[in-house]
Amino acid sequence: MPRRQAGARPATIIDVAREAGVSFKTVSRVLNGERNVREQTRDRVMRAVSTLNYRANHNARNLRTQQSRIICLLHANPSRNYIGEVHLGALQRCQTEGYSLITEDCSAGSGGVLALRSKSRMAGAILTPPLSDDPDLIRELREHGVPFVRIAPSASAEPGRDVAIDxxxxxxxxxxxxxxxxxxxxxxxxxxxxxxxxxxxxxxxxxxxxxxxxxxxxxxxxxxxxxxxxxxxxxxxxxxxxxxxxxxxxxxxxxxxxxxxxxxxxxxxxxxxxxxxxxxxxxxxxxxxxxxxxxxxPSREQASEAVGLLLEEIAAPSDTPHRELLDYQLVVRDSTAPPHA
Missing domain, CATH: 3.40.50.2300 (Response regulator)
Structure with missing residues (x-):
């Protein structure tokens, strides 16, 4: 794999992932000191860090001049329980990655999103259902160059990144x-x-x-x-x-x-x-x-994954559709039983 030439832009976490032959998420886990990474993989990542002279202060936050560290979670879902889980998952991941999270309730419409963008200089947005399929909002974000990731959209062939379950x-x-x-x-x-x-x-x-x-x-x-x-x-x-x-x-x-x-x-x-x-x-x-x-x-996990995908999109924008499909599980408790004879 070609090495970075002198005088080129600083190496990013995406460059490290490519050099090591692993995913963006794996590099993040290694650099955050997480334990659930094989030693051989950890060694490859650290060799790539050394080869590319990667510096932690040269990651996605500096890919753009004065890049914002704010991610906005957009929602219009009446279930507070669901939104609470999504919010917590996104917040925890943002804290891990060194970003701040703000939320915007778009139940009455998404007209305030651009004003929010102007005021906070948000780095990107996460769209939750049903905003994941809102064509006006998606067009608005694209026209103004705001990176975004969708949770559970209907069209997996739509350009961009998204995360869902079956x-x-x-x-x-x-x-x-x-x-x-x-x-x-x-x-x-x-x-x-x-x-x-x-x-x-x-x-x-x-x-x-x-x-x-x-x-x-x-x-x-x-x-x-x-x-x-x-x-x-x-x-x-x-x-x-x-x-x-x-x-x-x-x-x-x-x-x-x-x-x-x-x-x-x-x-x-x-x-x-x-x-x-x-x-x-x-x-x-x-x-x-x-x-x-x-x-x-896995609502929290979907939100966490969405933040990770958004950071990838910020670092390396792509029009290629990419979907992360997470697992679900049937949980049996006390509210079900065979029908009464």
Whole structure:
């Protein structure tokens, strides 16, 4: 691999990664003194550091004149539990990398983003759903040269970097679990239509029914918007059916908590009379009673990964689509059981 010529720009962490034949993240772990790196890999990174005469004060922060050390997390999600997890993951990674994090609620529109850019000179932005698919916001950021990374966007072929999980597969696994317990009438509460993941989770639910030979019944699908109140209203709709479901799968934990509240008001025992499942595994899932069976979505990890990808984008801009797909996990707790005979 060619060496850097005298008089060239200072070596960056991306240059070190290329020289050592490892990822940007691996170099970051080595330089931060983390232990989960093989000694052989650590040696290669440190040799590259020496070869390129890399200096810690010559990393991404100095790639641009007076480069900002501020990253902005943009959100317009009604679930405070989800946003709280994303915020914490991004904040922890920013602190590790020497950046500051600010947040901007764009629920009323993204018109203030450029003003925020001008005021804070932010280095880049992280877009959370549904802003990940907001064409006006994306165009605005590109036109003004603001680097950004998207969390869980719909179009993986869109130029740029993003991080997500397989929402469809995760929802399919949850529905298959409920079917495996013996449930055949499974209600589903969909999330806000503006969120691409809401559609994917509905598709996963339908996949599981189809694979089990259970006809899809549209009456068993209620609309929600990822809030507790919408889960409560959707639960009432499903529980008022002439033949109510034996299980309800909500597209996030907030709505699942609304289902549990609706059952409490109706004196329906969970899980003896109704099984309830959620999605996200926010702290709420383990603290409500009964504790919630749910899909663990690594929201903190996605946010942390998004910060890392953003630093790569700042250091080495690229139009090549790049997606990091993280693992999910089915978490079984007390809110699900076989249907009552």
């Amino acid at each position: 929402d469809r597969a995760a929802a399919r696994e949850m529905a298959q679990y409920l079917i495996g317990l013996g449930h055949r009438r499974i209600g589903f509460i969909r999330g806000a239509a503006a969120h691409h993941q809401a559609g994917l989770r509905l598709d996963g639910y339908k996949d599981a029914l189809d694979q089990a030979g259970i006809p899809f019944d549209p009456d068993l699908v209620a609309e929600g918007n990822f809030t507790f109140d919408s889960g409560l209203a959707a639960a009432d709709q499903l529980l008022d059916l002439p033949q109510r479901p034996t299980a309800i799968f909500a597209s996030n934990d907030d709505m699942a908590a609304g289902v549990i509240a609706a059952c409490y008001r109706r004196r329906i025992q969970i899980p003896q009379e109704l099984s309830v499942a959620g999605f996200d595994d926010t702290p709420l899932a383990a603290t409500i009673s009964p504790s919630l069976t749910t899909i663990y979505q």
